[in-house]
Amino acid sequence: MAIYIDNSTRLLVQGLTxxxxxxxxxxxxxxxxxxxxxxxxxxxxxxxxxxPIFDSVAEAVDATGANTSMVLVPPAFAPDGILExxxxxxxxxxxxxxxxxxAQDEAxxxxxxRQTSDTVLIGPNCPGLISPGKANVxxxxxEITLPGNVGVVSRxxxxxxxxxxxxxxxxxxxxxxxxxGGDPVPGTSFIDVLERFEADAETVAVVxxxxxxxxxxxQAAAFIADHxxxxxxxxxxxxxxxxxxxxxxxxxxxxxxxxxxAAKQAALEAAGVRVVDDPTLIGExxxxxx
Amino acid sequence: xxxxxxxxxxLLSRTGVAVPExxxxxxxxxxxxxxxxxxxxxxxxxxxxxxxxxxxxxIKLAExxxxxxxxxxxxxxxxxxxxxxxxxxxxxxxxxxxxxxxSFTLDRAARKHLVMLSAMGGMDIEAxxxxxxxxxxxxxxxxxxxxxxxxxxxxVYRADLDRTTARKSAAALRSIYQAFVTLDCDLVEVNPLILxxxxxxxxxxxxxxxxxxxxxxxxxxxxxxxxxxxDPIEEMARQRDLNFIxxxxxxxxxxxxxxxxxxxxxxxxxxxxxxxxxLDVGGGADAETITNALDVLTNDPTVRSVLINIFGGxxxxxxxxxxxxxxLGDLDLPWPLVVRLDGTNAREGREILGTxxxxxxxxxxxxxxxxxxxxxxxGGH
Numbered sequence: 001m002a003i004y005i006d007n008s009t010r011l012l013v014q015g016l017t018x019x020x021x022x023x024x025x026x027x028x029x030x031x032x033x034x035x036x037x038x039x040x041x042x043x044x045x046x047x048x049x050x051x052p053i054f055d056s057v058a059e060a061v062d063a064t065g066a067n068t069s070m071v072l073v074p075p076a077f078a079p080d081g082i083l084e085x086x087x088x089x090x091x092x093x094x095x096x097x098x099x100x101x102x103a104q105d106e107a108x109x110x111x112x113x114r115q116t117s118d119t120v121l122i123g124p125n126c127p128g129l130i131s132p133g134k135a136n137v138x139x140x141x142x143e144i145t146l147p148g149n150v151g152v153v154s155r156x157x158x159x160x161x162x163x164x165x166x167x168x169x170x171x172x173x174x175x176x177x178x179x180x181g182g183d184p185v186p187g188t189s190f191i192d193v194l195e196r197f198e199a200d201a202e203t204v205a206v207v208x209x210x211x212x213x214x215x216x217x218x219q220a221a222a223f224i225a226d227h228x229x230x231x232x233x234x235x236x237x238x239x240x241x242x243x244x245x246x247x248x249x250x251x252x253x254x255x256x257x258x259x260x261x262a263a264k265q266a267a268l269e270a271a272g273v274r275v276v277d278d279p280t281l282i283g284e285x286x287x288x289x290x
Numbered sequence: 291x292x293x294x295x296x297x298x299x300x301l302l303s304r305t306g307v308a309v310p311e312x313x314x315x316x317x318x319x320x321x322x323x324x325x326x327x328x329x330x331x332x333x334x335x336x337x338x339x340x341x342x343x344x345x346x347x348x349i350k351l352a353e354x355x356x357x358x359x360x361x362x363x364x365x366x367x368x369x370x371x372x373x374x375x376x377x378x379x380x381x382x383x384x385x386x387x388x389x390x391x392x393s394f395t396l397d398r399a400a401r402k403h404l405v406m407l408s409a410m411g412g413m414d415i416e417a418x419x420x421x422x423x424x425x426x427x428x429x430x431x432x433x434x435x436x437x438x439x440x441x442x443x444x445x446v447y448r449a450d451l452d453r454t455t456a457r458k459s460a461a462a463l464r465s466i467y468q469a470f471v472t473l474d475c476d477l478v479e480v481n482p483l484i485l486x487x488x489x490x491x492x493x494x495x496x497x498x499x500x501x502x503x504x505x506x507x508x509x510x511x512x513x514x515x516x517x518x519x520x521d522p523i524e525e526m527a528r529q530r531d532l533n534f535i536x537x538x539x540x541x542x543x544x545x546x547x548x549x550x551x552x553x554x555x556x557x558x559x560x561x562x563x564x565x566x567x568x569l570d571v572g573g574g575a576d577a578e579t580i581t582n583a584l585d586v587l588t589n590d591p592t593v594r595s596v597l598i599n600i601f602g603g604x605x606x607x608x609x610x611x612x613x614x615x616x617x618l619g620d621l622d623l624p625w626p627l628v629v630r631l632d633g634t635n636a637r638e639g640r641e642i643l644g645t646x647x648x649x650x651x652x653x654x655x656x657x658x659x660x661x662x663x664x665x666x667x668x669g670g671h
Binding site: 020076097101103104105112115141143154155157158159161165182184209211213214215216235238239240241242261277278279280 | 559
């Protein structure tokens with residue numbers, strides 16, 4: 001099983017001909033992901049290292065049967081790219097890697113998608129996701145992953161990698177690892193992913209990594225208490241971050257007393273999550289629970 | 291980016307929100323001249339990128355030019371929550387019949403816009419919200435549809451604003467919302483939004499936070515920075531597209547990704563040290579980015595050692611290592627470096643780094659070990 005992506009994923013990349021698109025799109029293919037098309041307006045009819053390029057997502061889907069789109073176009077164009085992919089019958093999953101999309105655009109795109117389609121959006125401003133041994137859609141370094149049964153979900157890209165690394169060096173494999181992104185309006189929430197991990201027969205435990213700001217971790221804690229039977233290990237970044245300052249992610253800001261790392265840790269612990277205070281302890285904590 | 295009140299008001303007036311006439315002043319003499327031009331009673335207001343200036347004494351009513359000059363002299367140089375007052379806004383005094391509170395922001399939990407409106411505006415809105423939450427009306431707005439006419443009216447009725455001027459209040463809400471959306475604001479807070487004795491609805495204050503991700507479609511917004519006096523190191527970092535925040539410890543931190551850098555600060559603290567900064571090179575950092583980041587830290591005299599913590603995804607460790615090697619050659623780095631590389635092209639990165647490893651350039655295998663070494667090299671604090 002695994003969630004969202006596996007051997008049946010047929011990937012198209014919006015922006016495959018750009019520097020980042022080419023580097024990561026072909027890394028995904030080299031890992032074994034079925035990369036079937038690239039989309040770059042104006043370059044339709046060409047070919048990049050054996051992958052056909054199309055002018056539009058619709059043409060790419062018609063010709064190749066792509067079911068997943070990875071968006072790697074600049075922030076000024078990414079909202080339109082996401083809407084274009086969502087408008088195509090056949091695209092079930094959109095993974096938006098692009099960083100720096102205006103929050104107002106994210107809010108409009110998210111709500112429009114929720115109202116008009118069943119397409120799942122992961123991101124934006126995220127590393128994407130990998131189902132080790134099956135498919136990688138995004139920028140996660142596959143070298144650090146290992147096929148197995150632990151699900152990983154995180155708001156932070158590099159902390160996702162850190163968690164995967166800690167699991168792998170202990171021989172603990174992963175079912176699917178997902179970075180949901182640090183922006184104010186993530187297409188997919190912790191709860192969406194936890195629900196899928198709970199339902200996934202292959203996943204036996206979950207690692208959840210949060211950070212200061214917002215209330216997504218508190219909401220996830222409430223969901224875990226009511227709906228998740230599998231063991232969860234948690235980590236929250238930002239205990240020593242000063243309040244009121246934006247720390248890179250639009251999401252990572254504490255305002256007032258809400259959204260602090262301590263409040264999030266307490267909420268997760270109350271829901272039965274084993275929370276560690278150092279990301280390098282994630283592996284040990286999972287090992288102890290399995 | 292947090293704006294000064296007068297900057298925020300200039301944006302609100304673009305979408306038709308009524309604001310009092312005023313002038314910027316940087317000296318008591320300029321405040322006096324502004325009062326002469328405006329005529330009558332004026333209000334002299336400290337311009338700071340932080341709330342609570344009223345309580346701190348940063349707002350003074352003046353009957354005329356004399357008092358405006360005196361008030362300006364008192365306010366200029368004042369410290370308000372760590373912000374020194376260097377700019378004033380002098381505006382015509384208003385005849386206030388009622389003070390409302392309104393704010394528009396994005397509710398991350400609901401993933402919709404959130405309006406908060408109260409008939410009990412003024413300085414103590416936090417106290418109102420805490421003691422009588424029912425006096426602060428909250429409503430979500432669908433970002434696809436925007437704030438509709440009926441919602442604006444409904445808000446006015448539910449918050450119990452003056453009924454005889456309800457249409458004007460509703461129109462003001464829609465104009466403020468228009469500014470919030472079309473000018474790409476993270477927050478617009480008007481406290482107070484006043485009803486004048488003549489029955490007009492006017493924004494008497496404005497707290498506006500702009501979304502810097504949207505500056506590509508508002509190129510004129512960069513000019514707002516000209517009025518700020520940023521920390522010189524933060525400004526140097528910003529010009530090089532580095533996300534830098536000064537902290538009060540001695541271990542310089544460079545990492546990729548906000549989460550990992552925040553986590554690095556936490557781990558440094560766990561092993562007994564204290565970070566001197568937060569520096570996120572972002573995704574896709576190349577050799578030049580790393581050299582730039584090290585160069586920025588050379589300007590901070592409080593740094594005793596530097597910890598570079600990279601977990602490569604879109605960032606490639608080989609390019610990071612090249613950047614470190616270049617910096618060692620081109621810059622005179624005054625402190626030892628501890629480097630931890632993992633992820634994309636980590637092996638290539640470690641090989642490149644291996645050519646320059648010394649007692650001043652330490653390669654660490656794990657994040658914890660890197661933090662311990664960096665703290666030890668900083669002298670244990």
